[in-house]
Amino acid sequence: MRPLGSGARMNLQHWQAQFERWLKNHHTHQDSAHDLCHFRRVWATAQKLAADEDVDMLVILTACYFHDVVSLAKNHPQRQRSSLLAAEETRRILSAEFADFPSEKIDAICHAIAAHSFSAQITPLTVEAKIVQDADRLEALGAIGLARVFAVSGSLGMALFDGEDPFAQRRPLDDKRYALDHFQTKLLKLPQTMQTAKGKLLAQHNARFLVEFMAKLSAELAGENEGVDHTVIDAFSPVD
Known part of the structure; x- marks a missing residue:
């Protein structure tokens, strides 16, 4: 993550506040391993991993906050599809709930979300997706x-x-x-x-x-x- 100007920092803070507000109202029934505090920790780790990288921090921020917006239980028969379902739901949420969110970033965000899962076995193809995957996996250790x-x-x-x-x-x-x-x-x-x-x-x-x-x-x-x-x-x- 190259040094951000004040405008870029304020933009990230704006979207982080928007996402937190939405999640507090709509993501209230998840277990403690996939809750808002988990999203915050993954974002904090992702920022450290992104240091010195030329990346899109809004893509990373958004993927960190929505990567488990759908998280099927460990014993659910469709568990391996959780990240794909989360990516689909994130696309819907960003389009329907955040009208001013830059739509050109949604594909990259959804790829990072789909690729974060261990069980899905989807290869991350962008630096942003690699950082989100690593940040989430560090939460498991x-x-x-x-x-x-x-x-x-x-x-x-x-x-x-x-x-x-x-x-x-x-x-x-x-x-x-x-x-x-x-x-x-x-x-x-x-x-x-x-x-x-x-x-x-x-x-x-x-x-x-x-x-x-x-x-x-x-x-x-x-x-x-x-x-x-x-x-x-x-x-x-x-x-x-």
Whole structure:
């Protein structure tokens, strides 16, 4: 993000205020992992990832605020279509609710929204889409990611982990049944999917936090409350 003039900053602030006002009135039934606070955090991260990049910040801002305007539950049969549905709904919202929004930016915004999802497997083709994807995926790692995993799994009535085999050494992974399995099925894979160099470094850093949590959990399950299980750290630490 090249330095913005006062007019460009004011324009972003104007649209951010407009989006927040609309979302507070119309996006009120989402879980805590996909709410307005999530959109704000993704936008804050995206601004850091966009530093020194020649990008359209209004495209990024808008995609950050609407990327989960449709977010189907983890156990929904059409879950993988969430980002496509969110892109379609964003197109409708911008056209119907924000008459003065620059229409020439909508295609780029909708592409960034469609491509942000891990499950959709859509390749981001623009720098803006890559930044939005990375910013959203960073939300799934670190302390916030840890909290989100267990918040979502609790709302779905899932077990925290398999007490007999918590790290799935002798069974197939099943993150629709056990929250901890989601670390291996998705979260620890995220650093290798990052689109920007800065995003990858941050993802590796935050993935290590999740591995440290796993190592601490493993130690406690073995009755060791003061240390960590270094075999878990060796097995799951992200590759640089």
